[in-house]
Amino acid sequence: MAITTKDLAQLCGVSRTTIHRALNGTGRIKPETKEMILQVAKEHGYRPDLLATGLAKGQTYNIGVVVLDVKNRYFAQMLSTISTEAYARGYGVNITLHGGDAGTEREQLTRLADYRVDGIILSSVNEGEAYRTFLESLHRPIVSVDNRIADGIPFVGIDQRAAVREAVQRAAEKGYERIVFVCPPLDTKNRQNLYVHKERLLGYEEEMKRYPALRPECILSWDYLQKVDAILKEGKRTAFVCTADEYALEIMKDQKRAKRKAPVDYGITGFDNIDTLAYVTPQLSTISNVVDEVAKSAVEMLFAMIDAEPEVEQMTGDSQRILPHRYLEGETL
C-alpha cells in the first residue's frame, strides 16, 4: 500500500541505491538529484518501513522494558522517566508487563529480543543462575532494576535493607516498646515483587538485633489488619514498619474505626513514597526509593552498553549501581 524505495526509484528514474543515498545523506550524490528525490519522496509521503530497516541493519532503535504492572505508582513513574530519556536519545520504547508471573516475564523478554530491541530494562520476579543463563541467551544488553538477579547482570537500585534499617532505627530512637514489621506473605505466588520485600525483611531482622530490649515480630499475612488490631489492644507503645505505603494506609484507615490515630496511639512508617500520600493526613513517614534516579541511571547504563556492544559480545562486566534511599519524615512515627 505505502510507497517504497523501489517505487521512488521508478518515479525518479534512478536506482534504489541512489534513492537510499538521497534519503540517508550518505555517500556521494549530486545535489540536484538529491533535491529532486527528496521532493518526490515528500510529495508521495514516503516513509521507510521500520521492520525492513531493522532487519537489514540488525538494529531497531528501540529498547524494551519489562515491569510488573503499570498501575503500580512506582513502575508508572519509572516508565515515564525511561520513556522521556529514551525519546531524547532518538529511541522508541516498547513497554510490556509480566504481572508478577515468571513465565510471562520470560515470554515478554523473548518476544522483545526476537523483535531485536537494542536493549532491555527489566524489573524481574526471577532470580538465580539459571535465570542468568536465560537472560544471556537473549544476546541483548540488559539492565535489571529493583531486583539483583545474579552476579554479572547489571543492576540499579537502592539498598532495601539499609532503608528498612533506618526506619527501624528511627522507631527505636523514639522509644517504642514494640517494633513490628508488616509485609505480605513471602511464600505464596502472589502478584508482588517478592525480592524487595524479602530484602526489607532481612533489613528489619538485622537492625532489630541491635536492640536487645526489643523482640523481632513480623506480620506476614493478608489478615494483617486484624493482627495489628490485636497487637494494639495489648496496650504497649508500638510502631509498625510497613514494607509498602499501601499497607500503612490500609492500617491507618482501619484504625480510624477504632479511634486510634498515629502517632499518638501507635507509630507507623511506609515505603515507596507513592503520590497518594500527598492527600492523606496525618502525613505518613516513609522511605523514598528514588525511582527517578534509578530509572535515569538504568537508561544511562543501558545506553553505555548499547554503544559499547557493537563489537564485543560481553555484558560490560557486572556493573552494579546502588543509589542512596531517602527517609522522609512525616507525622506518623
Place this chain on the structure above:
Amino acid sequence: MAITTKDLAQLCGVSRTTIHRALNGTGRIKPETKEMILQVAKEHGYRPDLLATGLAKGQTYNIGVVVLDVKNRYFAQMLSTISTEAYARGYGVNITLHGGDAGTEREQLTRLADYRVDGIILSSVNEGEAYRTFLESLHRPIVSVDNRIADGIPFVGIDQRAAVREAVQRAAEKGYERIVFVCPPLDTKNRQNLYVHKERLLGYEEEMKRYPALRPECILSWDYLQKVDAILKEGKRTAFVCTADEYALEIMKDQKRAKRKAPVDYGITGFDNIDTLAYVTPQLSTISNVVDEVAKSAVEMLFAMIDAEPEVEQMTGDSQRILPHRYLEGETL
C-alpha cells in the same frame, strides 16, 4: 548470532521450506521429519526472527497504544486492561506516550504504523478533519478513546457532558445556593487532555440553564485554591463540581487549613474515581468513567476491525460506542 531456518535446513539436511512447514505445522510433511526438525530446533534454541516474519507476512501481531501519560491513574488502568486483553488474543502491545504534545503524538503514531502494528488505540490531543486525514494516511485500523476526533474515526468513551450534568443536578437537588465549576485553563497549552474538560464544561453550562435561581460560575485557572477560598468566605452554601479528582482533593486539603470541611462547610464532587480516593476521608463523591469497560470495548472494536480489514481498505464506517458513566455517592456533597 542466533540460529536461523537456513542453519536448521543445513543441520537437518532438508530445505528451508520443509523447516518452515515443520515449525508452523502447515502443509503436508512426514511426521518423522517433523519430529526430527522440531528436535533439532529445540536443541539449538531456535526462535523465529519477528522482524523478518512481520516483513514477510505483512502482519506483526502487535497493536500500538498511544496515550498521554502513564502516571495518570486513568491511563494506567486503561493500559493494564488493554495489555491483558491483547495478550489473551496472542497479541503484543507497544505502549507509547505523547505527553500532551500534538507533534509527539503524530510522531508516535507514525512510528507505530511504520513498525506495522496491526492496529492502534489512541487517546488523542488532536482533533478535526485535518487530523482525520492524517490518521487515515496511516492505513491502519485505529480506535480512539476519550476524545472524539472526527466523524468516521471509531470511538469509545463516556458521555462527559451527561456525567457532569448529573453531578450538577445532584448538587442542585441538595439545595446549594451556588454551584461552581472547577477546571484547569482550557486555552493554554498545558499537559492535559483538554477535550474531555471542554466537554465537561459544556455539560455544566447546559445543566445550569435548568436552574434559573443559580448563576453559572466557573473557575478556570491554576490559582483555583485561592478563588475557592474567596468564594467560601462569602458564606453562601456552595458546591464545587470539579473536572478531576485531583483538584477536588487539593481543595479539600487546602480547606482543612481553614478548618472548613465537606460536606458541612461546602459541597464538592470529583471526576474519574482514582484509587487514591480509597484512602481519603471524607469519602469524595465522584464520577466513574468506567475505564475498564472503555478499554475492553476499545480492544474488542479494534480486533473486529483487524479481523475484518484484510480484504477491504475501510474503517468499518463510523462506529461509536458511548458507555454509561456512574455517579458514585460519597460523603462530600
Place this chain on the structure above:
DNA sequence: ATGAAAGCGCTAACAG
C-alpha cells in the same frame, strides 16, 4: 556520482 547485486530471515506460490 550512480548502479548492480547480494543479503537480512522468513513466507508463499508453484513444481515435482
Place this chain on the structure above:
DNA sequence: CTGTTAGCGCTTTCAT
C-alpha cells in the same frame, strides 16, 4: 511429501 524460486523493503559492498 519435499524442493525451487521469488519476494517482503531496506542496506551495503563492489563495480563502473
